[in-house]
Amino acid sequence: MELDAKVAAARALLAGIASGHAPAVFTTSFGAEDMVITDLIADGNIDIDIVSIDTGRLPAETYELMARTARRYPQQRIDVLFPDHQGVEAFVAQHGINGFYDSVDARKACCAARKLEPLRRALAGRNAWVTGLRRAQSVTREGLGESEYDEQYRLTKFNPLLEWSERDVWDYLRARDVPYNTLHDQHYPSIGCAPCTRAIAVGEDVRAGRWWWENPENKECGLHVHMLKPAA
Numbered sequence: 596m597e598l599d600a601k602v603a604a605a606r607a608l609l610a611g612i613a614s615g616h617a618p619a620v621f622t623t624s625f626g627a628e629d630m631v632i633t634d635l636i637a638d639g640n641i642d643i644d645i646v647s648i649d650t651g652r653l654p655a656e657t658y659e660l661m662a663r664t665a666r667r668y669p670q671q672r673i674d675v676l677f678p679d680h681q682g683v684e685a686f687v688a689q690h691g692i693n694g695f696y697d698s699v700d701a702r703k704a705c706c707a708a709r710k711l712e713p714l715r716r717a718l719a720g721r722n723a724w725v726t727g728l729r730r731a732q733s734v735t736r737e738g739l740g741e742s743e744y745d746e747q748y749r750l751t752k753f754n755p756l757l758e759w760s761e762r763d764v765w766d767y768l769r770a771r772d773v774p775y776n777t778l779h780d781q782h783y784p785s786i787g788c789a790p791c792t793r794a795i796a797v798g799e800d801v802r803a804g805r806w807w808w809e810n811p812e813n814k815e816c817g818l819h820v821h822m823l824k825p826a827a
Contacts, residue, residue, distance in 0.1 A: 628727030
């Protein structure tokens with residue numbers, strides 16, 4: 596499928612979500628895919644809320660992109676949620692400030708405190724959740740569908756860019772002059788918290804720089820690993 600057709604399909608899906616599954620929310624971490632969806636929503640004036648989670652440990656480049664995005668799309672409100680301080684303090688007290696390096700369980704506990712707690716608030720009362728997930732991103736995402744029912748959060752989850760390639764994403768961003776994280780130019784294809792993200796080498800998987808000390812099958816923060824079934 597040509598990129599123009601993929602763009603039209605994604606735009607139509609987003610419009611259908613807004614009209615048929617309201618209230619809907621798109622959660623963005625300001626990655627390249629997320630900037631595509633942000634542009635589609637803002638440019639099309641599509642009634643889908645946009646929410647981002649500030650874990651407190653994001654790279655400086657991500658904060659700079661947040662500011663550029665706000666300037667580029669003044670018509671589009673982007674709400675930023677922060678984790679509950681008591682949960683973060685409890686994690687640090689038990690594991691230490693960088694305890695997420697010590698074990699998979701400790702890393703997942705950090706993600707739970709910094710990401711999952713505010714995510715639950717972002718999704719509360721919603722009927723639909725839009726993400727920038729693509730099937731080609733990692734082995735943990737190969738079985739995704741364009742729409743699935745998330746049992747954990749009891750809503751329908753939509754992945755409008757599911758079949759997009761890396762090239763599709765960047766062709767769109769460049770054609771539309773959409774702002775993006777400057778870390779991408781330094782070989783960071785996937786960007787999360789600063790201590791858990793590194794640049795990748797030529798030939799490595801696009802998510803190899805995320806939690807690089809773990810096995811690939813473990814490398815999700817918990818936002819996208821719940822029991823799913825195809826949406827009706």
